[in-house]
Amino acid sequence: xxxxxxxxxxxxxxxxxxxxxxxxxxxxxxxxxxxxxxxxxxxxxxxxxxxxxxxxxxxxxxxxxxxxxxxxxxxxxxxxxxxxxxxxxxxxxxxxxxxxxxxxxxxxxxxxxxxxxxxxxxxxxxxxxxxxxxxxxxxxxxxxxxxxxxxxxxxxxxxxxxxxxxxxxxxxxxxxxxxxxxxxxxxxxxxxxxxxxxxxxxxxxxxxxxxxxxxxxxxxxxxxxxxxxxxxxxxxxxxxxxxxxxxxxxxxxxxxxxxxxxxxxxxxxxxxxxxxxxxxxxxxxxxxxxxxxxxxxxxxxxxxxxxxxxxxxxxxxxxxxxxxxxxxxxxxxxxxxxxxxxxxxxxxxxxxxxxxxxxxxxxxxxxxxxxxxxxxxxxxxxxxxxxxxxxxxxxxxxxxxxxxxxxxxxxxxxxxxxxxxxxxxxxxxx
Numbered sequence: 001x002x003x004x005x006x007x008x009x010x011x012x013x014x015x016x017x018x019x020x021x022x023x024x025x026x027x028x029x030x031x032x033x034x035x036x037x038x039x040x041x042x043x044x045x046x047x048x049x050x051x052x053x054x055x056x057x058x059x060x061x062x063x064x065x066x067x068x069x070x071x072x073x074x075x076x077x078x079x080x081x082x083x084x085x086x087x088x089x090x091x092x093x094x095x096x097x098x099x100x101x102x103x104x105x106x107x108x109x110x111x112x113x114x115x116x117x118x119x120x121x122x123x124x125x126x127x128x129x130x131x132x133x134x135x136x137x138x139x140x141x142x143x144x145x146x147x148x149x150x151x152x153x154x155x156x157x158x159x160x161x162x163x164x165x166x167x168x169x170x171x172x173x174x175x176x177x178x179x180x181x182x183x184x185x186x187x188x189x190x191x192x193x194x195x196x197x198x199x200x201x202x203x204x205x206x207x208x209x210x211x212x213x214x215x216x217x218x219x220x221x222x223x224x225x226x227x228x229x230x231x232x233x234x235x236x237x238x239x240x241x242x243x244x245x246x247x248x249x250x251x252x253x254x255x256x257x258x259x260x261x262x263x264x265x266x267x268x269x270x271x272x273x274x275x276x277x278x279x280x281x282x283x284x285x286x287x288x289x290x291x292x293x294x295x296x297x298x299x300x301x302x303x304x305x306x307x308x309x310x311x312x313x314x315x316x317x318x319x320x321x322x323x324x325x326x327x328x329x330x331x332x333x334x335x336x337x338x339x340x341x342x343x344x345x346x347x348x349x350x351x352x353x354x355x356x357x358x359x360x361x362x363x364x365x366x367x368x369x370x371x372x373x374x375x376x377x378x379x380x381x382x383x384x385x386x387x388x389x390x391x392x393x394x395x396x397x398x399x400x401x402x403x404x405x406x407x408x409x410x411x412x413x414x415x416x417x418x419x420x421x422x423x424x425x426x427x428x429x430x
Contacts (some may be wrong), residue, residue, distance in 0.1 A: 012090040017330050022406045025397070031422040032414035039089055040107075041065040043139060046369035047113065047131040052121050059128060063111040063136045065093035065145055069416045072143055073109030074099055074354060076150025076179075077132065077157075080303075083112035087304070094325055095354070098347045101409035102386040104358050109145050111136065117152045129157045135166040140165070142175035142365065148178040148357050151303070154225070155191065159184050175364035178357035187360035188372035190353075193379060195229030195301075197352015198323045199237070200383045202297070205319070205344055208391060217295040219252075219317070220244045222302030225267060226350070230261045230299060235276070239297075246271055246292040247302075252293065253282035281291050292316055300327035307332045315341060322346035337400060345402035347409065348390055355382055 016037070023033055047059045062085055065073035075095040088110045096108025113132060117125060134255045147163045149158055153227060162399025165176050174185035182188070187197075206213065216239055220231050223244045235241045235256065243252040244262060247428075248271065251262060255277025265272040291298065291307065291314050298317035300306050304326035307315065312332040320336065322328060325378050328336065328343060334342055357381055386408075396406035418425070 012086050012093065014020040014330050015090040015093050015326065018333075018402070018406060018411065019410070022403065022410050025399075026407060026411055026414070027402075029358045029418055029422045029424060032417045035069075035417055036067065036410075036413070039066045039092060040068055041066050041139065042085065042089060043136065044085060045135040047128060047135055049124060049127045049131055051124055059113050059115050059131075060304045061111070061113045061132055061135055062088045063139060063145070064089045064092040064109060065139070066108040066110075067096040067182075067413065068107035068145075069413055069420075071099060071105035071107055072141075073145040074104070074106035074148070074357065075109035075111065076148045077111040077113070077153050077161075078150035079113050079115050079117045079128075079152040079157075081114065081116045081417075083114045088112045090304075091325055094347060096413065097406060097409040098351055099354060099409075100412040101347050101390070101405050102351045102355060103412065104354065104383060106146075106354075106358070108149070110150075111147055111378075112150070125157070126160050126416075127183055130164040133161040137165060137168050140176060142173055142361070146175070146361060147177050147355070150351070155179055155181045155186060158186075160323065171379040175361050178360040179231040179353075180360070180366075185364050186361055187356055187375060188370065189375035189379065190356045190360060191225065192229040192233070193348050193356035194226040194323065194353035195231075196233050196376075197355065197379060197383055198226070198230050198301075198321060198349045199233050200298075200352070200380055201235075201344060201349045201387055202234075202321055204384065204387050204391070205342075207368070214240070216297055217239065217242050218297045218299060219293045219295045220301055221290045221306060221327075222246070222300065222324060223263070223271065224301065226299035226353070227299070228259070228263050230256075230301065230323060232263075235259050242295060243269050243285075243290050243293055244271070245302075247287065249287055250285040250293075251282055252285055252289075253277065255281070257282065266299065278293055297321060300324050305329055307336075309335070312336055312339075315339075318342065319344065321349055323350045325350070333402065343400065343402060345400075346407050348387060348401065351386075352379060352383065 042064045092108045092110035099106040162177045180186040218241045240256045251273035253275035258274040258276040261274035275282045278388045286424045299321045301323035306327040308329045309331040312335040
């Protein structure tokens with residue numbers, strides 16, 4: 001896809017279309033509904049970058065703070081050719097729901113730059129990263145908006161941004177950004193947190209449904225940071241990970257894949273089907289073949305809208321685990337529900353990353369840094385506590401896990417809004 005192509009503006013509408021039923025179930029005030037209909041702040045800007053050949057290239061960037069009722073905005077920064085204002089706004093909306101769903105003292109934010117980072121040298125990437133922080137310096141900070149890594153950004157990019165902020169502010173404020181390298185105030189466990197947190201949620205589902213890991217076949221769409229760490233940890237715990245895919249191909253082995261061997265091959269340029277079994281045989285398939293494989297659990301760890309109204313019928317799995325943000329459209333969600341497919345939603349499944357980002361923020365502010373064991377223990381405790389509440393809502397209200405998660409998040413956000421005063425309050429109705 002060309003660099004100037006953008007995804008449809010329906011992304012945000014699709015995200016918000018899920019809310020009407022939630023509002024009715026919770027009797028949400030008109031005041032809160034109006035506030036959640038629009039982002040609190042949306043910033044678009046240009047980032048001029050001097051390229052290695054001496055030319056100047058201008059990139060478009062965004063930062064959106066959707067809601068800050070419960071605390072400073074929190075959300076990643078992605079570098080991708082299809083980044084646009086609507087996508088970033090939708091992602092910031094999901095972040096608000098996600099943070100509230102697991103009871104973090106944050107609102108929702110998101111940022112991005114429309115670029116292809118694969119076409120940039122390391123020095124060009126550094127200039128772009130520092131340019132992004134210069135553009136948003138006035139609207140981010142430990143008590144305002146705390147960015148983090150997202151698609152095609154990592155600890156190194158966060159380190160450059162943190163250093164740029166410190167250079168402008170003339171003081172060290174490591175809590176301005178999370179997902180940093182350990183030497184710059186990053187947290188133990190942050191890199192693998194999203195994938196391993198998603199596995200913890202899957203384990204909770206399996207325990208509640210009396211399913212054994214060794215009897216479950218798993219396919220993973222998306223083999224970046226989150227997809228890899230999920231697949232590795234899942235295989236270690238006994239799940240049979242039979243397929244993974246990236247933007248080019250799917251690799252499959254009925255005996256299960258050797259996850260580290262497949263990942264090492266990807267790092268060298270191409271996914272290869274290394275089997276973990278004695279036969280050491282595997283197959284290379286089309287990229288989207290992963291969606292229709294005969295597996296028990298399909299893990300979506302790529303980008304939004306991976307399953308839509310057109311391809312939902314291809315899904316054979318009875319459980320979908322969403323690690324990516326918004327990988328199933330609302331129309332596809334309805335079709336999957338009718339087909340008896342359980343969807344473990346992104347706003348619950350991928351909270352591990354933001355939870356450990358929260359832990360990093362705490363460590364930066366206190367100067368008390370934790371061991372990996374402490375981080376992982378606290379991550380498991382929070383996910384189990386909040387997921388148990390969500391699973392209980394789903395059972396008691398006879399709703400999907402997505403609806404239950406939205407109910408938990410929206411309830412917390414709208415209660416905080418109404419505590420500041422609402423039409424009902426000022427009219428003496430409550």
